[in-house]
Amino acid sequence: MNKTFLYTAISMAMLSATVSCDNSKSGKGPAAAYENNSAEKASHVIEYTNLLIDIANQQNDYITRVMENADKIEKGLKNPSDRFAFFGIFPATYFERSRGISKVKADEPVDELSSDDKKFFKEKVASSSKAFTKIQDYYKQLQDYLKAEDYKDDKSVKGLALVDSIRSSTQLLIAEKAVLIKKVNEIADASEAIVLKDSPLKDYIIAMKADLKSVREFVGLMENGGADYNSIKDKADAAYAALEKAYGEHSQLSLDNAKKEHKDSYYKLFYDRFHEILLETKKTMRDGAEKGKLTENQVENLSRNYDYLIERYNSFNN
Structure with a gap:
């Protein structure tokens, strides 16, 4: 399974080779609201944007395993009489890592963000979290379906529908993350330029x-x-x-x-x-x-x- 589908967006935010962008210097564009921040405020903004990237990466790992399993399960559901139909399918679990003493939370945008960006992150974090939770729910239903061997009763109809739901929900999450991380990129670049200037x-x-x-x-x-x-x-x-x-x-x-x-x-x-x-x-x-x-x-x-x-x-x- 190619993981590039989310990394394309994530990498834009995380890995810009330069430390700032032209918009932050010109006073134009989405980053203009941050060009006069202090280094301390900029660092707090970066802590928040790094958190969003970290969560996106963790979710990406989980989704990759789910999608790999979904492909195998679909193949098995189309030929359930094969005694190896569901062999080698390992459960996909998601545990969000502890972040030590950090008090920054994804669903609580930091005060150093502009009012418009606080609203943006509040909405987008909630919607992407909802999309991710939906994937987890569909996958749990699919696991229960396989454990109960319900495919023997309905000729795999519900199971194949759940596989389709997992895929469509994943595409929704991709769209949500692309928009979210694009904004992260803009704000992180502007804030990082401040922090690094005399750092x-x-x-x-x-x-x-x-x-x-x-x-x-x-x-x-x-x-x-x-x-x-x-x-x-x-x-x-x-x-x-x-x-x-x-x-x-x-x-x-x-x-x-x-x-x-x-x-x-x-x-x-x-x-x-x-x-x-x-x-x-x-x-x-x-x-x-x-x-x-x-x-x-x-x-x-x-x-x-x-x-x-x-x-x-x-x-x-x-």
């Missing part, structure tokens, strides 16, 4: 964001071409070499300023994880070259690794 952490943040963008592009390459690995091998090799080079440079930045802000351990954790991902990815690429393709699990693991890096980035910025 001792500027170089670290720019380095991590650039590497996250490169990792996301690499994962996208593997997602889209992994089924015929030899067709993308040269591009994959070049992209991997660039990642190694960036790791070598960015992991060796002086941590003097990070230590003063008590952020050196978070920065090191980011690049420790980056290093482990590079080692694991090298094995995956070797396997792809030998077999001519990547497995669905290998591609999914690359996406999960990207998620872990985002978590490390958010920890640095919290």
Whole structure:
């Protein structure tokens, strides 16, 4: 299952290579309301936008598993007499991670947002949450349907209808998230420009964001071409070499300023994880070259690794 459907929107907000956008400087556009904020206010806005991105990523992981299972279940429902019809379908569960001492909540937009944006986030967070809950509900009904083996009574009619409902609800959530994250992008860029202007952490943040963008592009390459690995091998090799080079440079930045802000351990954790991902990815690429393709699990693991890096980035910025 290709995870790009939500990452396209998420990446726009999370991984802009620059630290600001032209609109925030010109006093025009949606970001204009934030260009005069203090660094403290801008940091609070970023904490809120990071939370929305983190939740979107967690939900994306859950939806990916649900959609993978829905595909398998649909196939089984069309041939339920096969004794392996529903073999290997593992339950998809969703647990929202604890965020420690942070008091920011997705459904309570921070006061530092403009009144219009507070209203926007209040409405969009509620509607996207409703769409996500609907997916969970339909999937729970489908699980109960399979456990009771009700497909033997109605010739799989209800089960196939539930699969269709899961897919249509997922498309609705995609639309909701695209609008939500577009706004996150605009506000986060404007606020980040303020925070980074005179920040001792500027170089670290720019380095991590650039590497996250490169990792996301690499994962996208593997997602889209992994089924015929030899067709993308040269591009994959070049992209991997660039990642190694960036790791070598960015992991060796002086941590003097990070230590003063008590952020050196978070920065090191980011690049420790980056290093482990590079080692694991090298094995995956070797396997792809030998077999001519990547497995669905290998591609999914690359996406999960990207998620872990985002978590490390958010920890640095919290």
